[in-house]
Amino acid sequence: MNMDAKKQAPVSRATLGRLPDYLNYLRSLPEEQGPCENISAASIAKDLCLGEVQVRKDLSAISAPGRPRIGFNRRELINSLEAALCTTSGSRAALAGAGKLGAALLGFDGFSAYGLEIAAAFDNDPAKQNLQISGKTVYSSEELAPYVRKQNIHIGIIAVPKDQAQSVCDQMIEGGITAIWNFVPVSLEVPENIIVRQENLALSLAHLSSHVRAE
Amino acid sequence: MNMDAKKQAPVSRATLGRLPDYLNYLRSLPEEQGPCENISAASIAKDLCLGEVQVRKDLSAISAPGRPRIGFNRRELINSLEAALCTTSGSRAALAGAGKLGAALLGFDGFSAYGLEIAAAFDNDPAKQNLQISGKTVYSSEELAPYVRKQNIHIGIIAVPKDQAQSVCDQMIEGGITAIWNFVPVSLEVPENIIVRQENLALSLAHLSSHVRAE
Structure with missing residues (x-):
């Protein structure tokens, strides 16, 4: 920066x-x-x-x-x-992983207040490919890098199983993604110029829980 | 405290x-x-x-x-x-809302590292009641307060539509919940002794997005 x-x-x-x-x-x-x-x-x-x-x-x-x-x-x-x-120009993100969490993110209606939109989802499960979830198409994972490059998308969201997180991350970076929102509890290895926001839902609940126990 | x-x-x-x-x-x-x-x-x-x-x-x-x-x-x-x-004694939470986000939370496997578990879900949609989602039962919303009181559960998670968030919150407090993890983008009114952690997924993505635009 x-x-x-x-x-x-x-x-x-x-x-x-x-x-x-x-x-x-x-x-x-x-x-x-x-x-x-x-x-x-x-x-x-x-x-x-x-x-x-x-x-x-x-x-x-x-x-x-x-x-x-x-x-x-x-x-x-x-x-x-x-x-x-950015409510006028808008920012779009690509989502890797159309499982339960991915589907929840696709259906989440709070993003539009910030001009944000998930453009499409990518999953390597053939049973999910070409499905529409909350109006968004699920594509094959192989299409991720070419899609984000063509669509000029710079934000990636990772909600895949643990063992796929790093390879999906690498594909995103290959496609030109520069900011990653990672819901998977693994530490991603990325070049210095890539921003990763680690979302740790378990830690959020644990922190809340620790306050209850400390009372 | x-x-x-x-x-x-x-x-x-x-x-x-x-x-x-x-x-x-x-x-x-x-x-x-x-x-x-x-x-x-x-x-x-x-x-x-x-x-x-x-x-x-x-x-x-x-x-x-x-x-x-x-x-x-x-x-x-x-x-x-x-x-x-708390991995030996464990902490349990009650989830209100078995929609897409609720289902994702029920299926999330990261909580166990912190000894956390979602004990049950509650939804006012009769079509969801008595379903099992990721091995957890969905009960009627009316059972929320008596259930958490009986089970001595003090953590509540709210993932319901916006217009139901406050009433669900009130039911949780009535049942003895003292810490609330709120995924709904509304400001909950709670007594002073109740801890609310507001989860704002849209804001998280917006913040990441603002870093991309600032580059």
Whole structure:
């Protein structure tokens, strides 16, 4: 990643989590004042029950700062939020593994709020190939690398059995995937420029459980 | 939570994530030296490619500290790890929602490394009731509160449609659940003594995606 490109630095997970709330809120306001309508960080904070400092910090991560005594232009701020959330251009991901977890991810309706979509799934079980799951086609695993390359997809999701995770990961990278969301509890070996987010559902439940036992 | 009980404080998520590795490693060592066998933090660190300071810190969170020049008794350390991971006593959870995500969680085989088990699922769709999914029975939602109370289950997992999440949460608390793992993107209203871990899969993918776009 280019360390000089500070303005393009990814926003924090916490900020990112609040961006859909800002966007929904701004869109929900009645359009009374035309294109010049402004809104202050203070009034956003009040209506969303957030701290004003937090609102300013969140919005400064994705937009030009509000002007003193004027605030933000509502339309411009909506545009900035849409751009940050990519809800207009959209990001697509390829899913490896159309088992139970894969099917759950294909059917998950929360991705669209972030402009995200799983474009297709890939599985090496011939019985699953060419099936439609939640409207998405399951292709043969062999088609993974050529598909993502042709479709210019850079995000891969891995939900295959343990012993297939590394080879699927290698195929994704071969196809041009640069960010991998890995649901399999194995440590993937990847080149330095590839980002891996390890999803450990068991650990999440174990951590919650440890709080119960500590009470 | 009792703030005086420092020794029982939950270990950090990062430490917890490494505990199964320590346990697997210690169990895999040949038993050559009988019950008095000792092992140093340095040699554990070396074999697991971890920092020695980190190993000491991790192990001190769940065990008495190693003795100078002697280290840890291997058997005692295994016992401490098993107790911390609850692999001997086990923790059970109740799952609300036997849709695609619920079915994926029921079939997920990673929980056992932490001594965790989903005991049963509950769904208000009569077509799903009394089905077996990955060997677990799906009961009617009405049975949730009495079941968890009778079975002394304190962990609940919510994977129901959005508009049912709060009422399911209320039923769980009524049944004595004190920790909730919520996969539904709604903010649950709970009493102060209830722990909620909000799982936001869309946000996880969005955060990964934002890194790709920032490159």
